[in-house]
Amino acid sequence: MGDTKRELKEKDKQRNKDLKKVKRFNAKVYRRFARKQHRRVPESRYKTTMKNPENVLEIDGLHTYFYTDIGTVRAVDGVTIQIPRGKTVGVVGESGCGKSVTSLSILRLLQEPQGQIAEGELRFNIGDGEAIDLAKVPPKRMNSIRGNDITMIFQEPMTTLNPVLTIGKQLDEVVRYHNVDKLTSRMIKDRSIEMLETVGIANASGIYSMYPHELSGGMRQRVVIALALLCNPKLIIADEPTTALDVTIQAQILELLKALKDKVSASIMFITHDLGVVAETADFVVVMYAGRIVEQGTVYDIFHAPSHPYTIGLMKSRPSDAIGEESLYSIPGNVPSPIELPDYCYFRNRCDMSVKACRGKYPSMLPLSDTHEVACYRYIKIGSEANG
Amino acid sequence: MNDNNDMLAGFASVEEALEPESFYEEEDVAEHQLFLTPAQMIIRRFVRNKLAVVGTTILVLMALFCFGVPLFYEYNQTEIFYLDKDTGEEIRTFDSEERMLNSILAVMQPPGKQHILGTNKMGQDMLARLMYGGRISLMVGFIVVIIELVIGVILGGLAGYYRGWVDIVLMRLVEIVSAIPFMPLMLIVSSLLIVVKISPANKIYYVMIVLGLLFWTSVARLVRGNILSLRESEYMQAADATGIRPWHKITRHLIPNTLPNLIVTATLDLGYIILIESTLSFLGVGVGVPYASWGNMVSEVADSIIMRQHPNIWISPGLCILITVLAFNFVGDGLRDATDPKMKR
Amino acid sequence: MRQYITRRLLISIIVLIGVSMMLYALSRLIPADYVTLTTSTQAKITEEMKDHLRDLYGLNTSFLTGYWNWFKSAIRLDFGVSLTYARPVTEVIGSCMAVTFSIAFIALLFEVAIGLPLGILAARKRNTKTDYIITAFIFIGISLPSFFFAAMLKRLFGFYGLNLLPTSGLLNPRILYDGFTLEKLKDYAQHLIIPILVFVLTGCGSWLRFTRANMIESLESDYVRTARAKGIPERRVVYTHAFRNTLIPIVTLLGASLPSLFSGAIITEQLFGIPGIGSTAFKAYELSDVPFLMGFNVFLAFLTIVGFLISDILYAVVDPRVRLS
Secondary structure, three states, X not given: OHHHHXXXXXHHHHHHHXXXXXXXXXXXXXXXXXXXXXXXXXXXXXXXXXXXXXEEEEEEEEEEEEEXXXXXXXXXXXXXXXXXOOOEEEEEOOOOOOHHHHHHHHHOOOOOOOEEEEEEEEEEEEEOOEEEEOOOOOHHHHHHHEOOOEEEEOOOHHHHOOOOOOHHHHHHHHHHHOOOOOOOHHHHHHHHHHHHHHOOOOOHHHHHOOOHXXXXXXXXHHHHHXXXXXXXXXEEEEEOOOOOOOHHHHHHHHHHHHHHHHHHOXXXXXXXXXXXXXXXXXXXXXXXEOOEEEEEEEHHHHHHOOOOHHHHHHHXXXXXXXXXXXXXXXXXXXXXXXXXXXXXXXXXXXXXXXXXXXXXXXXXXXXXXXXXXXXXXXXXXXXXXXXX | OOHHHHHOOOOOOHHHHOOEOOOOOOOOHHHHOOOOOHHHHHHHHXXXXXXXXXXXXXXXXXXXXXXXHHHOOOOOOOXXXXXXXXXXXXXXXXXXXXXXXXXXXXXXXXXXXXOOOOEOOOOOEHHHHHHHHHHHHHHHHHHHHHXXXXXXXXXXXXXXXXXXXXXXXXXXXXXXXXXXXXXXXXXXXXXXXXXXXXXXXXXXXXXXXHHHHHHOHHHHHHHHHHHHHHHHOHHHHHXXXXXXXXXXXXXXXXXXXXXXXXXXXXXXXXXXHHHHHHHHHHHOOOOOOOOOOHHHHHHHHHOHHHHHHOHHHHHHHHHHHHHHHHHHHHHHXXXXXXXXXXHOO | OXXXXXXXHHHHHHHHHHHHHHHHHHHOOOOOOHHHHHHOOOOOOOHHHHHHHHHHHOOOOOHHHHHHHHHHHHHOOOOOEOOOOXXXXXXXXXXXXXXXXXXXXXXXXXXXXXHHHHHHHHHHOOOOHHHHHHHHXXXXXXXXXXXXXXXHHHHHHHHOOOOOOOOOOOOOOOOOOOOOOHHHHHHHHHHHHHHHHHHHHHHHHHHHHHHHHHHHHHHOOHHHHHHHHOOOOHHHHHHHHHHHHHHHHHHHHHHHHHHHHHHHHHHHHHHHOOXXXXXXXXXXXXXXXXXXXXXXHHHHHHHHHHHHHHHHHHXXXXXXXXXXX
């Protein structure tokens, strides 16, 4: 007994030492990033070209880390996603898999100084085949893109609107600060009311002068959508926009989003944990697990030929598939701690299809078809044939 | 050639590599992770806070200084010192009425060998008075906080538990008590104590009770708020649905949820009450002469000679108040950060 | 909104009755022969005044009758005669209120003007050097005894060759002013710098702490993240979106801080020899002038309740959720 106690104490001491080291390391990292941010960046530094000019956004090898007091959390660890113009890309995964952090990285809204983009490019198409790297853009330029070219719809409509400002004020300021068309305040107001009507709010001019607490959850989410559409964005990031709503309202909001997307011809990055929602809205699907992409492809690929054991598990655990069955399928085990990620496949200890090859390091993406990719050893045969 | 060949390293053929193998049980999280109870976690976070540790150290040293050192220190707070005119020898007495022949009162002596911090204008040892004064301050702080906790927890608990008219009545009472301006009230209380001829030695007890009766409102608000929000919380509704007993509800849910906040409030209040007690004693409302209190020691500053030439008499008690109150605030803040990790980073 | 204010007004009246009842209960502790005893050496107090005082406290009647009589005269602002000043209590309070009130008001203005911007700054620059310096300031502000700080300033400016500023009184007694001139105002200002410094340094800490804590909460909220995602300037995010929400709890503190400034006046005015209500009350206390102290207490309790009422109303003004429900 005494021995284990001493051992524990010894471990505790070691841990405290480690934590101190982490703190020192973090301080250094914060300073480095702060310096980077204060430096004046010439345009040539962040100007690049798109790999495919048909894409609106190309996320290339994004690594977003959180340098916390207990260690570096690799929230996003090498994610590559392409968002084509006018298409909807669904990003699926359980909570904590890094899908929200990816979206916040694109808008550079990470909690600083802990959250930082450590590596990777975020190429955003600004037309004429030219692109800017959002990961390197200076804050001022970034501010002119946020809410203008790239907008975001957040999850909780109850808390995302400011309780002490009227709906009108919150809508108007978006146009006012990105006023490309040099609108007068009268015109701005008309535009806001028009947008409220577009998102299906009946008494638009009445709502305009109301406060958020006077509206229902569904109404508020419509207002948030109106906010996102005001400046004709090229890309809308919707972070679980329907999760907090009633099921009937959910369907309405999804319909609305689909209808509006065609109207304003924007691309949508749709983040959700609900596969049903993805099936209804997305053209392409990205499945994330523990900060990495495990599988991506078209909706057809993912729903008709799910290949990664995790995707297969997700499909099996959908309630709609379980009607009549005794119990819902649930994937055994837990996600590994994001601080001490192993150097082998993160899903290995939860996987019921693992093979001997899984002893090796984390698998790279293997192409299954022109549109379908998966990071799993089980497809190594197909992969090597395709290459060989 | 490319990645795929790397991925197959160590296997003779693709087929061999694809033979099933299960890795289900390999991860044992407990092995490299330390599990801590919430209380242990609070202590850990508290110890990591430098200011909180400094505050705790100061408080421990101060308590030793005020309660421990006087046991070994040769002088008492009310002892008066005289100097023999001829020999310069020191004479000690407790009786201020006694006239010493051929001797003078050892007033306002500078810090020296015999009196480390010198003497005051009554010829009393400053260091002894500093220790006894600290006793009073700390004691008043603790007793007032205990009174306010007892009243606040009971009334706040009743208001939160019964709600309805009990709550309404008690909350009006809270508003009434918090509308009483305490400083002027203490003036009137002290006046009345003099009018009804309470001795200066006992005055401080009345002051403590009145302070306790005035300061319970924030504790009551806190307890009531905690009970009400607990009632609203989903896990409590779930617990209710399983039909747990009221006693269980109190010991398992209410106390663990409220206690950390109460401790934080009590610690911060301790500092605040010491500040108030010293202010009252400074005005002559609290501890009266000949008994020492940090507050009434500073009040000797009213004598402009003392203010100008004898800073040892009024600066040291003033610093003691500042340091002690500061320490309570450090500890209180550290406890708050430790019990409420949301506020940190 | 109107309903809300009516409700708060009614509650205020209930609270006022409660407080006055408690204060009256205190005065019942006076021994029956108190008036005769304490006035025996005061030649200026007439028999008539003494009778009036005995009537006022109704020490020979039952509690409720006594309270009712006392309450009736209190409403007519009749608190009897001050034993120290041999004048009606209301008159004494009225004559020294202006000085205290202006000092309190100026001090509050400075506290808010320093506390809010620095609190916001500390919240924005959280866990940086700026934040640590401001936090140190907070700790000193809330831990420093005002009387000790006042004494140190008095010593520093009074006797250390730093004869830059006067440390006592309101005006230079050696100068005779003819009417209200700019010179006189300057003299007032010079005399008030140190007393106000005491108020501001010891009062600012709680404003800073409160603003900082609430601002941190606002800055981490979802609506601030939304505001940032809209791409509006940081200035507007902080001062319009976050600060408008922080204003709601601050307004509550504003109403509550008014009476505490009057309490603080007792110390500061006495130490710096300012002829305000604080030093007057202290003199009355030294002579056990219960009638004056009662009047002073009722006056401050009334002020406190008015302060609460003001903050309740301001609360409704800044928070649409209260205003519109």
